[in-house]
Amino acid sequence: MKKLFSFIAIIATVLTLVTGCGKKDDGRVRVIIVGTDGLRWQEVFSGVDPVLIGGYPMGKPYVKDTREERREALMPFTWNFVAKNGILIGDRESGSTFDVTNNMWFSYPGWSEIICGHADDEFANSNNPGPNRNVSVMEYANNDDRYRGKVLAFGGWDAFTHIINEERAGFPVNCGAFYSFPEGYVPTDNEAYIHRLQDGVPEYLGSVRSDAITHEYALEAMRSRHPEVLFIGYAETDDWAHRNRYDLTIFSCHNFDRYLKELWDCAQSDPFYKDRTIFIVTTDHGRGSAREQWTDHGKPGTPGSGETWCMIYGKGIPAKGVLTSGNYYTNQIAPTAAKWLGIELPAHEGQGEPLDIENL
Template sequence: MKKNLLFAFAAFFLLFETHAQKTTKTENVILVTFDGLRWQELFRGADSLLVDDTGMIESSGSLLKDFWHADPIKRREMLFPFFWGTIAKQGQLYGNRAYGNLVDNANKMWFSYPGYNEFLTGKADDERIDSNDKFNNPNVTILEYLNLQPGYHGKVMAFGSWDVFPYIINEERSGVPVNAGFDLAEGGELTEAEKTINRLQTAIRGPWSGVRLDAFTHGYAMEALKKDKPKVLYISYGETDDWAHEGKYDHYLWAARQTDQYIREIWETIQSDPQYKDKTTLIVGVDHGRGITKTSWKNHGQSVPEGGHIWLMAIGPDTPASGEMKTKGQWHSSMVARTVYELLGLEYPDASAAPAIKEMIK
């Protein structure tokens, strides 16, 4: 048991040196992020402080049937049936602070662009990534690195609900195709589903100017997964954060459970496809946390002490089925990038190991 536990930490968060020869089974990686989903809902389910008649729900008691139980273990299963029914049995979940199992942002900004930069590049950059403005990321994401590797070029794709992702991933420099915001599916061989999603997205704009509804992001990503067979796929869902900022706890919970179902569909699709089955690791994370009071839960950032409290989970052929991790320790989302390289059996890149990238970003 001790050996297995140590392997669990090593295989997922890479607390050892990389191997010269690939020893892992992972050939494909799918990265998924929720925007601003709190660890409290993931590990405790609906928050008793917010599921009441304070005006943060449409009508008193309207959330109780779908989300409320006195037992927080049952509550979290009601909210995230796939996470607790599958990933908790076959994978690992990190970030339940009640056990001292801590996952935090390495960056100190605690909002989206810095959080996604950290998750995708493997490092915080508070000096340069200090706003959510649309500027091309000077840092190189793992998606960009992999897109230059033999066997991965042209097989890396990204989808996001937020229209800043083309800049975070630096689509122009990286060559990684990014469908985000209100982008439509393009190309001469669109599937009927892609054509339908294009029509619906054009007709249904949603309530936010820079963030589309997650159903469109998920629909495009699923079609790409089936049609284009990427080896590395990144998907970012955004509704949880936007509903939270509006103070609509009911919509926040519904979006969270819907995203759990989206991820279930991704996993079931993977497991039914010979290219992916038992060869793919799925890693799920979040860009930042949020507050814990009736007012601060709507917000995050440096003024919210809990804004950097996050979580991570993984499932795949190289991730032991350790479930909810209860061992005390400290992890950061910056560890994800190195983990992906280890899982794929690749040497983790740096400036000296990637001259081609270095030339591109001069």
């Protein structure tokens, strides 16, 4: 009799799996890691610098009397939603800090530290050291039976192919201005349309793709492919800054905030993500804190450019708002994401501790 019952149970399970009927909740959270390249904590927490925005007409809507008004005008989702429902770290004027632990203070090392959970100054000491020898939390996820084939990555900068080490990682990385679909891949109608736009937009930023394109690809993937682990690396906030265009840096920052809202709204409108998704949002490095050095970054020439920020919101994240104390680091992001996913990151020299969210 016992045997018969287990036989019936097995048949029922198989039927459920095959038909998808009575789909059981897997109980897992979805994790979305988002970054935007080289956006300063000064803009995130204080809004536009009225001196740097100067006479640019584009800056007008963001110039306000107080710091609080300026930041809300620049990043309305961040200040009306994240600050009220999640956690913001790195407002040095309020008392908390967020910093990279690498000694480079530029992009490849910064992104690698974000996704791998440790710095590697020996290997990642340029923006082109080749395929990353370090392993990202997304790769560990993709190597886990629960998440295999459910990991996707998107980026503006073509270097993400190497930073994520796409070949070894085994999941697709859609990045760069010259991205093309993998052989045999059948794009959705929306993806085909986005691709046409990608190929029609002039390459203002070299190999870096417009954030609007990266964003639309990522949104479409959320809708059509339901990744459980998603990485998105936006780019423009760094590229316009290097070109000394504070107006366009601000434009891209404002759009970045809108992208965060659209990702959140997309998640909340889909039962696959709704009330079970955590966002962790950051940047790969800061920029010079001196007004005359805001365009640059790098150690040791540009003091302040190792200073970053982090926001966390979504499933189970308490509404702590802007932290007023504590020193936290970029190498804690991957271990934190791993903890949420229930993945064991192998110990590594320089690896950060997962953020103790309840006790920050």
